[in-house]
Amino acid sequence: MSTTLTQTIKATPTTAFSRHATLSNEGEDKQGDTEPYRYSHLLPHFSQDHHPALVPFRHIDPGQRALAHSNPRSFLDSAISITQLTPGLGTEVHGVNLAALDSDGRDQVALEVARRGLVVFRGQEEFIDSGPDFYRAWGRHFGRLHIHPTSGHPKGYPEIHLVYRDSNSTFNYEIDDSITTTFWHSDVSYELQPPGLTTFFLLAQPTSGGDTLFTSQVSTLKKLSPQFVTFLRTLKAVHSGLEQADFSRSGRRGGIVRREPVENIHPVVRRHPVTGEEALYVNRQFTRRIVGLKREESENILKFLFDHIDKSADLQARVKWQPNTVVLWDNRVTAHSAIVDYKESKERRHGARITPQAERPIPAGEGLDLGD
Numbered sequence: 261m262s263t264t265l266t267q268t269i270k271a272t273p274t275t276a277f278s279r280h281a282t283l284s285n286e287g288e289d290k291q292g293d294t295e296p297y298r299y300s301h302l303l304p305h306f307s308q309d310h311h312p313a314l315v316p317f318r319h320i321d322p323g324q325r326a327l328a329h330s331n332p333r334s335f336l337d338s339a340i341s342i343t344q345l346t347p348g349l350g351t352e353v354h355g356v357n358l359a360a361l362d363s364d365g366r367d368q369v370a371l372e373v374a375r376r377g378l379v380v381f382r383g384q385e386e387f388i389d390s391g392p393d394f395y396r397a398w399g400r401h402f403g404r405l406h407i408h409p410t411s412g413h414p415k416g417y418p419e420i421h422l423v424y425r426d427s428n429s430t431f432n433y434e435i436d437d438s439i440t441t442t443f444w445h446s447d448v449s450y451e452l453q454p455p456g457l458t459t460f461f462l463l464a465q466p467t468s469g470g471d472t473l474f475t476s477q478v479s480t481l482k483k484l485s486p487q488f489v490t491f492l493r494t495l496k497a498v499h500s501g502l503e504q505a506d507f508s509r510s511g512r513r514g515g516i517v518r519r520e521p522v523e524n525i526h527p528v529v530r531r532h533p534v535t536g537e538e539a540l541y542v543n544r545q546f547t548r549r550i551v552g553l554k555r556e557e558s559e560n561i562l563k564f565l566f567d568h569i570d571k572s573a574d575l576q577a578r579v580k581w582q583p584n585t586v587v588l589w590d591n592r593v594t595a596h597s598a599i600v601d602y603k604e605s606k607e608r609r610h611g612a613r614i615t616p617q618a619e620r621p622i623p624a625g626e627g628l629d630l631g632d
């Protein structure tokens with residue numbers, strides 16, 4: 261266990277909020293606020309390192325271990341409130357200190373997040389201030405940590421994926437020629453073994469805006485007719501990292517491609533290894549075509565599914581960030597989108613993601629051949 265795990269909480273939540281609000285404002289920084297940015301050691305860094313292709317590994321899901329526990333929700337015993345964000349997706353928890361959870365508690369977190377898709381933990385100052393060595397140790401409990409091929413990371417910590425925007429710069433994968441910043445996706449779904457339990461938190465945030473949208477891909481699938489789902493279970497689709505790499509090669513986001521982009525084929529309907537639930541597994545950002553269909557068939561089916569994901573507000577949850585919030589989602593059964601509605605404020609938004617990879621997606625359809 262990292263020594264930072266035992267670090268004591270130094271400020272009340274009220275103090276923390278004030279600090280975030282002040283430091284997130286670039287304008288105030290320039291106007292003579294001499295207090296250094298508290299998380300300057302975690303600002304995006306773009307090393308010139310080049311990494312080899314990822315190799316397959318055997319993933320053992322931590323949520324599976326929790327199934328054997330007599331009460332796999334005992335990590336919530338200290339909670340002072342547990343609130344469903346929506347009936348089908350998301351829970352908000354106050355009173356549980358993630359940084360203090362032992363191995364057993366972390367397994368239980370993985371199972372709870374798999375079941376609810378998304379869990380928002382408030383009051384996580386100890387977690388956030390425990391630093392990048394702790395972030396890595398936390399993430400490694402849940403799987404092999406993914407190193408993003410193009411994003412910035414804290415210097416020396418390539419496993420920590422950063423999002424960052426301030427008054428002068430953005431290092432995000434933001435499409436700026438669209439009428440919307442809503443861009444539903446499942447993180448790095450182009451990898452052979454995409455992420456499972458994912459942890460994300462903000463180090464600095466705008467006073468208002470910068471919320472994150474989530475949707476349940478279990479629910480989007482359930483909305484479809486049984487006949488259509490039966491058809492979808494027979495399909496597999498290509499997920500591509502090429503456009504994301506081209507974005508960086510065009511000089512944006514730090515201009516780095518540290519690992520050559522890949523395309524992989526995944527089932528259109530995947531099964532969660534622990535809950536057994538089926539989830540739609542296509543997303544507008546990375547899914548490019550359905551294998552074996554004529555081009556028009558593939559384009560129309562994907563457009564229908566993307567539109568369905570886009571507009572199903574009855575299946576979505578919106579996370580409003582507060583200082584010291586840590587959000588966990590299961591990337592296998594949810595999709596999400598950033599909301600960039602705070603550009604005009606010139607305020608800083610600085611987030612960190614810990615991204616353990618999971619199993620190669622399991623087809624819901626019996627015998628679907630994904631190739632080697």
Ligand SMILES: [Fe+2]
Pocket residue numbers: 445446447596
């Ligand atoms: Fe994302």
